[in-house]
Amino acid sequence: MNSRASIDNASAMSLAVNKTDAGVIKKSLSKTAGKWKDFLLSRFLPPLIVMTILVAIWEITCSGPEASLPSASAMVEQSWELIVHPFYDNGGNDVGMAWQILASLERVAYGYLLAVIAGVSLGVLVGQSTWAMRGLDPVFQVLRTVPPLAWLPLSLAGFQDSHPSAIFVIFITAIWPIIINTSVGVRNIPEDYRNVARVIRLNGFEYFRQVMLPSAAPYIFSGLRIGVGLSWLAIVAAEMLIGGVGIGFFIWDAWNSSLISDIILALIYVGIVGFILDRMVAFIGNRVTRGTSAS
Amino acid sequence: MMASSYLQIEQVAMDFTRGDLTSHVLQNVNLKVEQGEYISIIGHSGCGKSTVLNIVAGLLRATSGVVILDGKEVNDPGPDRSLVFQNHSLLPWLTVYENVAIAVNKIFKHSKSAAERHQWILKNLEMVNMSHALHKRPAEISGGMKQRVGIARALAMEPKVLLLDEPFGALDALTRAHLQDEVMRIQSELKNTVLMITHDVDEAVLLSDRIVMMTNGPSATIGEILDIDLPRPRNRITLTDDPTYNHYRHQVLSFLYEKQRKVDVVAIA
Numbered sequence: 001m002n003s004r005a006s007i008d009n010a011s012a013m014s015l016a017v018n019k020t021d022a023g024v025i026k027k028s029l030s031k032t033a034g035k036w037k038d039f040l041l042s043r044f045l046p047p048l049i050v051m052t053i054l055v056a057i058w059e060i061t062c063s064g065p066e067a068s069l070p071s072a073s074a075m076v077e078q079s080w081e082l083i084v085h086p087f088y089d090n091g092g093n094d095v096g097m098a099w100q101i102l103a104s105l106e107r108v109a110y111g112y113l114l115a116v117i118a119g120v121s122l123g124v125l126v127g128q129s130t131w132a133m134r135g136l137d138p139v140f141q142v143l144r145t146v147p148p149l150a151w152l153p154l155s156l157a158g159f160q161d162s163h164p165s166a167i168f169v170i171f172i173t174a175i176w177p178i179i180i181n182t183s184v185g186v187r188n189i190p191e192d193y194r195n196v197a198r199v200i201r202l203n204g205f206e207y208f209r210q211v212m213l214p215s216a217a218p219y220i221f222s223g224l225r226i227g228v229g230l231s232w233l234a235i236v237a238a239e240m241l242i243g244g245v246g247i248g249f250f251i252w253d254a255w256n257s258s259l260i261s262d263i264i265l266a267l268i269y270v271g272i273v274g275f276i277l278d279r280m281v282a283f284i285g286n287r288v289t290r291g292t293s294a295s
Numbered sequence: 296m297m298a299s300s301y302l303q304i305e306q307v308a309m310d311f312t313r314g315d316l317t318s319h320v321l322q323n324v325n326l327k328v329e330q331g332e333y334i335s336i337i338g339h340s341g342c343g344k345s346t347v348l349n350i351v352a353g354l355l356r357a358t359s360g361v362v363i364l365d366g367k368e369v370n371d372p373g374p375d376r377s378l379v380f381q382n383h384s385l386l387p388w389l390t391v392y393e394n395v396a397i398a399v400n401k402i403f404k405h406s407k408s409a410a411e412r413h414q415w416i417l418k419n420l421e422m423v424n425m426s427h428a429l430h431k432r433p434a435e436i437s438g439g440m441k442q443r444v445g446i447a448r449a450l451a452m453e454p455k456v457l458l459l460d461e462p463f464g465a466l467d468a469l470t471r472a473h474l475q476d477e478v479m480r481i482q483s484e485l486k487n488t489v490l491m492i493t494h495d496v497d498e499a500v501l502l503s504d505r506i507v508m509m510t511n512g513p514s515a516t517i518g519e520i521l522d523i524d525l526p527r528p529r530n531r532i533t534l535t536d537d538p539t540y541n542h543y544r545h546q547v548l549s550f551l552y553e554k555q556r557k558v559d560v561v562a563i564a
Contacts, residue, residue: 192384195354198372200398200452210397214388289388 075261082265093245093253101269103245104235107163108277111170112231119175119227120220123182124212133183144176148234152241162242166235173234174227178220185219186212214289221285228281232274299366300327301488302351302456307360309346320346322514324360326507328456331486335499337547338509339555344492345460347509351490352376352458365455374402377449381461383441385433385448392429395420395448402452419451420444422481439470443477450481459491463498472531475502483528496551500543501531508550518555521546 055072062071070078086098126133126140151172155165193215197207213220239248247266254262309321320343328334336344349355351362353372362369364376377398385394395416403412420426423443433441442462449457462478463471475498482489482502493499499506503523510518523543525534534540 190384192380192382193386195352195372195378195380196384196386196398198354199352199376199378200374200401201372202401206401211386214386217388 070261070264075264078259078261079265082262093249095245097247097250097265097269100245100247100250100266101273104239104247105273107166107239107246108170108228108231108235111167112174112228114167115171115174115178115227115231116224118171119178119223120182122175123179123220123223124186124208126179127183127186127216140176140179143172144180148173148230149237149241152238156242162244166238166242166246169234169238170231174231177226177230178223181219181223181226182216185216188219189215217285217289221281221289225278225281225285228277229274232270232277236270299363301330301365302326302328302490303361303363304347304351305361305363307347307350307357307362309343309350309355310358319514320512321357321516323516326517326520328488328490330488333482333489333491333502333504334507335491335493335503335505336507336509337493337496337499337551338515339511339551340494342509342512343515344509348378348458348460348490348492351456352378374398374452375455376458377452377454379442379445379449379457379459379462381464383433383438383445383465385441385444387433390430390432391420391425391436391444392416394433394444395451398448399451415451419447422450422484423447423477437470439466439474442466442474446478446481450485450487454487456488456490459489461492461494463495464493471498476531478502479527479529496544496547499547500525500540501529501534506543506547508547508555511555519550 059072061067062069062074076083082097086096088096089099122136126136148169151169152165155168155172156162159165159168189212193211197211202210235246236248236251239246240252243249243252247270251263251266254260254266304324304326307321307324308319311318311320324347326334336347338344346355350357351364351369353369353376356370369376385391386397389397396412399407399412399416399419403415407415417426417429420429423446425440425443425447428436428440433444436444442465446462463474466474479502491499491502500523506521506523507517508519508521509515521543525537525540525543
């Protein structure tokens with residue numbers, strides 16, 4: 001984005017310098033503005049058009065008298081109260097969409113943070129030690145194929161409480177890609193970087209902080225990004241089973257009350273929040289790994 | 296007792312074993328280097344010259360024999376034997392300044408104050424003419440500049456012996472010549488003890504006090520040692536017409552291409 005802006009500025013300036021005529025300068029400026037307009041149009045117009053078409057198809061196909069799902073307009077009408085009051089709180093489960101989402105996000109935050117800490121540590125261990133890799137890798141490869149929800153009954157039995165169980169399910173879902181990517185990143189640290197560290201005699205912690213983490217960061221962040229996506233996938237299903245406040249149980253509750261339009265609204269919320277989570281981790285990753293991948 | 300030199304490589308041998316196969320890479324390598332000498336090690340690729348350098352650096356342990364530097368046996372890597380790698384090996388997430396700082400701040404943590412370390416980093420980067428790019432990252436500078444920073448990092452460690460592993464190998468001819476001149480200028484100021492791996496005959500003759508020529512592997516060893524008795528400062532242009540210079544070149548070339556002509560054999564490893 002920055003480079004694009006500076007190129008635009010440069011071209012505007014060169015035009016302004018070459019041709020002293022005021023009218024030409026004005027023209028060149030309006031040209032630059034026109035370019036921005038083109039840019040906005042090219043970026044925002046296509047998704048807008050596609051979305052309009054999709055909503056129109058939805059409206060048309062669900063408008064018939066025997067349609068089993070509400071049409072777009074019916075959905076907005078039926079869920080209007082929820083749409084305009086995201087923060088209401090009547091106590092118990094009867095709270096606004098924002099609170100439902102935040103409750104789910106809180107569970108994801110706990111589970112995901114634990115997975116990040118444990119996943120990066122185990123990944124470093126497996127990446128550093130061939131022995132640990134040979135011992136742990138088969139275990140990881142088997143456990144990571146277990147579907148997240150299959151862990152739920154076991155964790156309910158273990159924790160005897162729904163709240164930590166949901167967090168555990170998020171943890172166990174997110175940890176595998178983090179471990180695997182971190183270990184690959186650590187194993188791929190170039191021999192030269194290790195040699196530099198050996199020559200200047202960095203100790204274990206200095207090596208970890210100044211060489212290993214930055215060098216493996218691109219791998220670690222791709223693991224973190226997969227992990228956050230999987231946790232958000234798992235939370236909805238887990239909450240459907242454990243109940244309480246949360247977007248997952250909200251959907252289940254709406255289904256039981258036959259409030260189909262509320263379910264659609266919840267899906268839109270879930271999708272947008274998942275998208276934002278993914279982009280947030282990607283953004284942090286881009287900031288942290290700036291300059292790391294190039295040699 | 297023999298009079299001991301500054302750097303001694305004594306009876307060094309190196310075997311690499313993989314499974315049942317053992318390849319004898321080096322055998323009976325003996326070399327004495329005096330303080331302030333510039334030594335080039337030249338040989339065909341695969342002759343084990345990099346292995347010699349890595350053993351001196353302490354990155355590899357010799358199967359037998361010892362390396363003694365300034366009266367102490369070399370067992371592990373350390374800043375007294377700083378390396379310039381062929382592919383610069385700067386840390387890409389650090390700026391030019393930080394790449395030198397990571398070494399300086401670690402090595403002189405207790406012996407220099409923060410301000411002194413800062414000045415020392417700047418001084419070494421100035422020596423290689425990189426003061427203009429202190430806050431650039433390696434990806435933003437050219438190959439020749441990266442190698443300059445690599446040299447600054449190695450010099451900043453104040454090593455007892457500077458180890459150069461084909462330092463100009465990855466550079467284009469013009470940049471290489473330029474950097475060789477810079478290294479000669481720095482060497483005339485600092486009088487470091489230098490051990491350089493190269494496969495470039497001109498480079499070896501131009502820069503060195505002595506050229507160590509290695510035989511082909513397996514079981515490579517030092518074939519001949521050639522003293523380069525050319526006055527310094529040396530100028531690459533006037534030397535091209537110098538009969539002594541050409542005589543030295545001829546000797547190295549004849550060693551490499553007549554006596555040790557590279558025969559392509561299937562590697563034993």
